[in-house]
Amino acid sequence: MNTLRVLGGIVINSVERVGRAAMFLYEVLLGSWELLRRFYLVVQQVYAVGVLTLLIILVSGLFVGMVLGLQGYNTLVKFGSANSLGLLVALSLVRELGPVVTALLFAGRAGSALTAEIGLMKATEQLAGMEMMAVNPVTRVIAPRFLGGVIAMPLLTALFSAIGVMGGHLVGVGLLGVDAGAFWSQMQNGVDFHDDIMNGVIKSVVFGVVVTWISVFEGYDAVPTSEGVASATNRTVVYSSLAVLGLDFILTALTLGEV
Amino acid sequence: MNQPSHSTPDSDVLVDIRDIHFTYGDRPILKGITLPIRRGKVTAIMGGSGCGKTTLMNLIGGRIKPSRGTLTVDGESVPDLRTRELFELRKRMGMLFQTGALLTDLSVFENVAFPIREHTKLPESILRKVVLMKLETVGLRGARDLMPSELSGGMARRVALARAIALEPMMIMYDEPFTGLDPISKGVIAKLIRQLNQSLGITSIVVSHDVAETCMISDYAYLVGDGRIMGEGTPTEVQKSGSEHVRQFMDGLPDGPVPYQYPADDYVTDLTRSIA
Numbered sequence: 001m002n003t004l005r006v007l008g009g010i011v012i013n014s015v016e017r018v019g020r021a022a023m024f025l026y027e028v029l030l031g032s033w034e035l036l037r038r039f040y041l042v043v044q045q046v047y048a049v050g051v052l053t054l055l056i057i058l059v060s061g062l063f064v065g066m067v068l069g070l071q072g073y074n075t076l077v078k079f080g081s082a083n084s085l086g087l088l089v090a091l092s093l094v095r096e097l098g099p100v101v102t103a104l105l106f107a108g109r110a111g112s113a114l115t116a117e118i119g120l121m122k123a124t125e126q127l128a129g130m131e132m133m134a135v136n137p138v139t140r141v142i143a144p145r146f147l148g149g150v151i152a153m154p155l156l157t158a159l160f161s162a163i164g165v166m167g168g169h170l171v172g173v174g175l176l177g178v179d180a181g182a183f184w185s186q187m188q189n190g191v192d193f194h195d196d197i198m199n200g201v202i203k204s205v206v207f208g209v210v211v212t213w214i215s216v217f218e219g220y221d222a223v224p225t226s227e228g229v230a231s232a233t234n235r236t237v238v239y240s241s242l243a244v245l246g247l248d249f250i251l252t253a254l255t256l257g258e259v
Numbered sequence: 260m261n262q263p264s265h266s267t268p269d270s271d272v273l274v275d276i277r278d279i280h281f282t283y284g285d286r287p288i289l290k291g292i293t294l295p296i297r298r299g300k301v302t303a304i305m306g307g308s309g310c311g312k313t314t315l316m317n318l319i320g321g322r323i324k325p326s327r328g329t330l331t332v333d334g335e336s337v338p339d340l341r342t343r344e345l346f347e348l349r350k351r352m353g354m355l356f357q358t359g360a361l362l363t364d365l366s367v368f369e370n371v372a373f374p375i376r377e378h379t380k381l382p383e384s385i386l387r388k389v390v391l392m393k394l395e396t397v398g399l400r401g402a403r404d405l406m407p408s409e410l411s412g413g414m415a416r417r418v419a420l421a422r423a424i425a426l427e428p429m430m431i432m433y434d435e436p437f438t439g440l441d442p443i444s445k446g447v448i449a450k451l452i453r454q455l456n457q458s459l460g461i462t463s464i465v466v467s468h469d470v471a472e473t474c475m476i477s478d479y480a481y482l483v484g485d486g487r488i489m490g491e492g493t494p495t496e497v498q499k500s501g502s503e504h505v506r507q508f509m510d511g512l513p514d515g516p517v518p519y520q521y522p523a524d525d526y527v528t529d530l531t532r533s534i535a
C-alpha cells in the first residue's frame with residue numbers, strides 16, 4: 001500500500017511538473033514575441049550558446065566523419081561499392097548523426113551551462129531583483145536564451161554535418177584512395193533535398209526547441225541552493241539526452257513512414 | 260507612541276497592512292499583522308531570523324499573496340493587482356536585497372543603468388549622467404567599470420542601492436542591509452539610508468535584526484515575533500519596553516519567550532533510550 005502511495009506521489013509530481021513546464025513554455029513563447037523589438041538580446045545568446053559551442057561541434061563532427069569514412073569503406077569495399085562512400089557518409093550525417101550528436105553535445109555543453117546560469121541567477125536573487133525592478137525575467141532572461149538555442153541548433157547541426165563530410169573525404173579519398181569524383185558525384189545524386197536535408201533540418205529544429213526548453217525550465221525551476229542547481233544541471237543533461245534519442249526514433253518513423 | 264490608531268485610513272500612510280495572515284504550506288508565518296508605514300519616514304521591522312520579516316517585504320512587493328487581510332501601497336491593493344499594474348507599481352518601489360542581487364554579467368555602470376534602459380528611452384548621453392549621479396550619491400562613481408565579482412560586500416550593496424534609486428522611487432525596502440558587513444560598511448549603509456530618506460524624501464522600510472544600526476536610523480520600529488507584532492514605537496520607546504519578548508530581542512538574551520532549546524523529548528529519556 002505504501003509503495004502504491006509513493007508511486008502515486010511520483011506520478012502526480014511528474015504530471016504536475018510537465019504541466020508547469022508547458023505553462024512555462026507558453027510564457028516563454030509570449031516573451032519571445034516581445035523580443036522582436038530587442039533582437040540584439042537574442043543575438044547575444046546565439047553567440048553564447050552557439051558560437052561558444054562551435055569548437056566541440058567542429059572537432060566532434062570531424063572525427064565522426066573520419067570514423068564513418070573508415071568504417072564505411074571497410075564494409076563497402078567487400079561489396080565493391082567503395083565509390084558510394086560519399087553517399088553513405090553524407091546520408092548518415094545529414095539524416096541521423098548530425099542532428100542527434102549535435103543535440104547531445106549541445107545538451108552537455110550549452111544546455112547544462114544555461115541551466116546552471118539561470119539556476120544561479122535564481123539562487124543569488126538576480127531574477128527576484130529583476131521582478132522587483134518591474135522587469136519580467138522570463139522576457140528578459142529566459143526568452144532570449146530559448147530563442148538563441150533554437151536558432152543555434154540547426155546552424156550547429158549544419159556545420160557538424162559539413163565538417164563530418166570533410167572528415168569522411170579526408171579518410172576515404174585522402175587516405176584510402178576512393179575516387180574523389182565518385183565520392184562527390186554519388187553524394188550529389190543520392191542526397192535528396194526534401195527527403196534527406198529537410199528531414200535533418202526538421203530534426204535539428206525540434207531538438208533545438210526541446211533541449212533548450214528543458215535547459216531553461218530546469219534552471220528556472222531549480223531549488224535555489226548549490227545542491228539544487230547541481231541536480232537541475234544533471235537533470236538537464238539526462239532528460240535532454242533521453243528526449244533527443246526518443247524523439248529521433250519518432251521523427252525518423254514519421255518521415256520514413258514505415259512504422 | 261507617536262503614531263495614531265491603526266483603525267482608520269490615513270493619507271499619510273504609504274503602506275497599509277491590516278490583519279495580514281500568510282501560511283507557507285501548513286505552517287503559519289504571519290498571524291494577523293497590522294502595520295502602517297508612514298510616508299517620508301524610516302520604518303524598521305525587526306525580529307529574529309525566520310520570524311516573517313522577509314515574507315512581509317515579499318507581500319508588500321506583490322511577490323506573494325496573503326492568505327487573509329488587506330495590504331495597500333499608495334492606495335492600491337497589492338494582492339488584487341494584475342501583473343501589468345503590479346509592474347507599474349514596482350517602478351515606484353525600490354528594493355535592496357540582502358545579497359545585493361546585482362546582475363553578475365553586467366558592470367557596475369550597466370547594473371545601475373539597467374532599470375533606466377528597461378523603462379525609459381533616455382538618450383545615452385543623459386543616461387550616462389543619471390547613472391554617474393546615482394553612483395556619486397553612494398560614493399562609487401570611480402567604480403563604474405568594475406564587475407560585481409570585483410566588489411566587496413559593502414560596495415555591492417551600495418551599487419544595489421544606486422540601482423534601487425535609479426528610477427527615483429517613492430519607497431525603498433531594505434532586506435537585512437547590514438548583515439555580513441564590517442563596521443565601516445554598516446556605518447556607510449546606515450548613513451546612506453538616512454541621507455536618501457532626508458534628501459529625496461523616500462519612504463524607507465528597513466527589515467533587519469541588527470538592533471543598534473537599525474534603531475540609530477529609524478523613526479519608528481516594529482518588533483515581529485511568532486508571526487505577530489510584539490512591540491512598536493520610536494526606537495527609544497522600543498528599547499525601554501517592559502515586554503519580555505521585546506527585552507529578549509533588544510538585549511540579545513539567549514533564553515526567554517523564544518526558547519534556547521528546540522522542542523524535543525526529555526533529555527535523560529532520550530539519552531537512555533535503547534536503539535531498537
